[in-house]
Amino acid sequence: MTVNPPAPALTRRAASLSATVPVSGPSSLSDYAVSPLGMPVALLRDEVRVAFLGRTSTEDQQDPRQSLLRQLGNSKTAIPESWVIVAHFYDVESGRMELEARGQGTDYERFDIPIARDGGIADLLDEATHPGRRFDVVICESVSRVARRTFEGLSIERELERAEVPLFAANEPITLTGSRAQRILQRRINKSVAEYEVLNTLEQSWGGLCTHVREGWNIGKPPYGYKAKTFRHPNPTKAAKGQTKTRLEPDGVRGETVTQIALWRYHEGLGYDTIADRLNADPAKYPPPVPPGKERARGAWGKTSVYEVLKNPKYTGYQVFNRRASRSRRGKVNDPVKWVWSTEPAHEPLIPKWMYDELTARSQARRGSRDGNTRNAHPETRRTYVLRGMMFCGCGRRMFGNHRHNAAYYLCWPRNNNRGRHDRYAGHPKAVYIREDAVLDAVSRFFADRVFGPQRREILAADLAGVDDRAARERQAERERLQRVVADVARRQNSILRQAQDGDPDDPFTKALRGTYNDLEAEKTAALTTIAQLDTADETEPGRPSPADIALLDALPYLALNLADAPEPLLRRLFEITQLGVRLHDDSDHVTITIRLPADQLPEIAHAAERITNTMITTQETPAQTAGAACVDAVRAPGRIRTYDTRFRRAVLYPLSYEGFPA
Numbered sequence: 001m002t003v004n005p006p007a008p009a010l011t012r013r014a015a016s017l018s019a020t021v022p023v024s025g026p027s028s029l030s031d032y033a034v035s036p037l038g039m040p041v042a043l044l045r046d047e048v049r050v051a052f053l054g055r056t057s058t059e060d061q062q063d064p065r066q067s068l069l070r071q072l073g074n075s076k077t078a079i080p081e082s083w084v085i086v087a088h089f090y091d092v093e094s095g096r097m098e099l100e101a102r103g104q105g106t107d108y109e110r111f112d113i114p115i116a117r118d119g120g121i122a123d124l125l126d127e128a129t130h131p132g133r134r135f136d137v138v139i140c141e142s143v144s145r146v147a148r149r150t151f152e153g154l155s156i157e158r159e160l161e162r163a164e165v166p167l168f169a170a171n172e173p174i175t176l177t178g179s180r181a182q183r184i185l186q187r188r189i190n191k192s193v194a195e196y197e198v199l200n201t202l203e204q205s206w207g208g209l210c211t212h213v214r215e216g217w218n219i220g221k222p223p224y225g226y227k228a229k230t231f232r233h234p235n236p237t238k239a240a241k242g243q244t245k246t247r248l249e250p251d252g253v254r255g256e257t258v259t260q261i262a263l264w265r266y267h268e269g270l271g272y273d274t275i276a277d278r279l280n281a282d283p284a285k286y287p288p289p290v291p292p293g294k295e296r297a298r299g300a301w302g303k304t305s306v307y308e309v310l311k312n313p314k315y316t317g318y319q320v321f322n323r324r325a326s327r328s329r330r331g332k333v334n335d336p337v338k339w340v341w342s343t344e345p346a347h348e349p350l351i352p353k354w355m356y357d358e359l360t361a362r363s364q365a366r367r368g369s370r371d372g373n374t375r376n377a378h379p380e381t382r383r384t385y386v387l388r389g390m391m392f393c394g395c396g397r398r399m400f401g402n403h404r405h406n407a408a409y410y411l412c413w414p415r416n417n418n419r420g421r422h423d424r425y426a427g428h429p430k431a432v433y434i435r436e437d438a439v440l441d442a443v444s445r446f447f448a449d450r451v452f453g454p455q456r457r458e459i460l461a462a463d464l465a466g467v468d469d470r471a472a473r474e475r476q477a478e479r480e481r482l483q484r485v486v487a488d489v490a491r492r493q494n495s496i497l498r499q500a501q502d503g504d505p506d507d508p509f510t511k512a513l514r515g516t517y518n519d520l521e522a523e524k525t526a527a528l529t530t531i532a533q534l535d536t537a538d539e540t541e542p543g544r545p546s547p548a549d550i551a552l553l554d555a556l557p558y559l560a561l562n563l564a565d566a567p568e569p570l571l572r573r574l575f576e577i578t579q580l581g582v583r584l585h586d587d588s589d590h591v592t593i594t595i596r597l598p599a600d601q602l603p604e605i606a607h608a609a610e611r612i613t614n615t616m617i618t619t620q621e622t623p624a625q626t627a628g629a630a631c632v633d634a635v636r637a638p639g640r641i642r643t644y645d646t647r648f649r650r651a652v653l654y655p656l657s658y659e660g661f662p663a
Helices: 012-018 064-078 121-128 150-162 180-214 236-240 253-268 272-280 303-311 353-366 436-451 456-465 470-501 508-540 547-555 568-577 599-619
Strands: 048-056 083-092 137-140 167-169 226-232 244-250 400-404 407-412 432-435 581-584 591-597 652-658
Touching: 048 064, 048 121, 064 083, 064 137, 083 121, 121 150, 150 167, 150 180, 253 272, 253 303, 253 353, 253 599, 272 303, 303 353, 407 436, 432 436, 436 456, 436 591, 456 547, 470 508, 568 599, 591 599
Parallel strands: 048 083, 048 137, 137 167
Antiparallel strands: 226 244, 400 407, 407 432, 581 591, 591 652
16 A cells, blocks of 8 residues: 555646546545645535635736736636636735735726736635635735745735635646645745745845946935936937936025025024024025825925934935835935945035034034923923023033022933943942022123133234144144155156057056056045045134134124123123023032134124123113213224135034133
8 A cells, every 4th residue: 555645737727527526436536635734625526616815016016907817817717627716806905015004906997907806915824714705715826926034925815724725826727736835935935935025126226226326416306495406318228218317406596595504503503493494484486396196285394304404414415315214114214324425526525524524513402492491381490591401411411400409500410311221321420400590600701702802812922822733733744745746646647648648558657657547546535535524623623713703702892791790681692693502520629611713693793792782781770970980882893704705605603611610
């Protein structure tokens, strides 16, 4: 007696007849067919009800209508003659979707598909588990039509198997009494091939997109402030078909609006809401953006639209791609390390890259802050803090205001909002705090001496004389040396080229010249790379003020007053314009006070100081006999406001340290 005999080779018609189950007596079925791993009994009878399962994607280079008709035709040809298709389930969607999202779309309604639809994959699985289902087996053209990924395909196949509904494919042998192991092996190979094909296609397509971007070509709709400039496709074959590529170029007043937004943010430190209000005050000068879906257009600037402008790296002149995971994570912003940049600037920048980098770094420190010093809208808010958002702990965190014992303090309490990340600020004191009146006293003396004092130029000159600029001078000397190296290499390369032009390409001497030229090119590239690194170091380190920068102090008035006694709103305005920053040093009572004096903001700084002076004069009683002894009037200093172009000019930075704060 033969154990596990091989399945007989039957024709399609004979297979259904010979597998007929008799009323009584032996069935003549193989051991495979009667085993627990065999097919359900319903498939061994003459008439078998079949459900067709199809899928096509609108992203494929095909017509969904013709594709589904072809899939149905191939499925009908593959099934035995006694099998009848009684239901049609199909979808027009991507086969890489999550199983929970499959069968929920309505894209099939866009196409005139002459196949009666009984539902999608979700409806098929739901009916398969119903006792009164209309079908006994499911047929598809190939397993890739069930799902493009192995996990989803196996999940669907497993659910059908639990309901005792086998899944067949038209491109696989349909056997009812043979070994199931062989069919499973072939099915799994087909699934692996299907997943490999789709991943390989996606990877090649992705590589093409990255190369497209690195060469400076644009993808998608141009961002606000730019418009598309069309070029003939570099591939002659595609160019003959009329295909083109695009680069970006500034879009007139919209491009100027982008630059203005960056200037407001950089020089004045304005928040997104404040910038939006300024833009909406003059929509003709600052036209609002129009989203891709015009029905969503509000006709005005919002906080989000300002944020998108300041966060878009394309305004630096570089072409950037993959900022958002548009398909894999529903538009979530990717980590910047995953962004794809062009190798060099591809279009005119609207925001200098150094400014964009600094604004990006600042945004981390400003996160959660609002402009102005108005009281928080929360109903429990009772007071404001004049230095809110300007006080920083040595750990880099912004300090928040608190009121205790009838005095205002600024605190740093890392545990307050770093729960679950105990190691992030290891070694940090439990709480660091400093009194507001002590800081205001130091800030007042800072402005009185170094900004509005009569000896401010002498003080600044003395500070600059004590600055250790040895590192900057060493970088400059190294830069000059490397520039001489580059010039010498270029001269030697030109000499080699002249000699190589007159020589035989196969001559050993000419080959040696070629090798020497390549070595010189490598030396020149290394020198240029080092020069670029030196330039980057100069940009990250605050530059030494030039004589023209120092002369900007002459445009400010002389004042002799105690700013600590000034009204809080006016004081806050002065601090905001000058971008005041106070940083407390670690494990000490030292602070560093920094301000910026943008050239184009000097009139506003002078006006803010004069308003403080006039307000204090009207609110304080000043005896006439002491009027000449203590002058508090704003006296215009010699000089005038410069009117030269300061579009991208860096502001002058003044640091100062104080000791002895009661912290």
